[in-house]
Amino acid sequence: MAPGGRKAKLNLSKKRVLVVDDDKEICALISDILEDDGYYVCPCLTGEAALDVLTRDHFDLVLSDIKMPRVSGIELLLHIRRMNLDTQVILMTAYASVNSVIQALRGAAFDYLVKPFSLSELRQCVHQALEREPGQPYGGVVYIDDLGVDLNARRVWQGDKQVELTRREFDVLVYLVTNRGRTVPWEELIQKVWAVEADTRTAGTLRSCIRRLRTRLGDDAAGPRYIQNIWGVGYRVEGGSPNPPHAI
16 A cells, blocks of 8 residues: 555556645545556655655655645755755645745755646646756756746745846846856847847947846946956856755
8 A cells, every 4th residue: 555545556667756745635636636647656644754755765756745744845855855866846835935935946846836726737847847857957946156046937036035136137147047157248148138139229238237137136246246247248157056055
């Protein structure tokens, strides 16, 4: 018998999903849906049970509720990362607080789902997580020191504080982050972000955007932490990691 009292046949050719939720009905419903989609599913009703299972078996994906007694979804996620398991983690939450989202992403969750979610949302998120290649950023999140940039959800935060950016500011930051380690010519930035020809007028627009972006990030042009100005050429973001800078 699988945890939770349900029978499950072991099939090593299937992707293996561990579903964790202290609500028995929700846990069973999600497990049934994913089994119908062809996955091998192991349901658990507590974070402790999930940790015990993970010490004995390998899973490609853990789909866990956040708000659980004793071992929360965030704590389960951090345990998984400390175990150095290359297992995808999707967290589910009934309260879409910014702090919960930031904790999930900083803990290297692939993504999160806000309850109630549709079956199509669930299936799409699970499919994307299981398609991720090893070494790719979790959830499309890149870290530059304490700056986290979620490329998919279009969120930016420093530490545990969310940074509000305009669409254009975010697009500029994303282009620099996805090209980190390379000096991006200012003409290229204008063409890619604004989709217009680079000239004196648009160069001024770019400089204003970079200035506002630095202000929002608390970045000093004289001693930049994030965006470097390569005089006469363009801009550059160094380093970056697909993993959080430290555990929460």
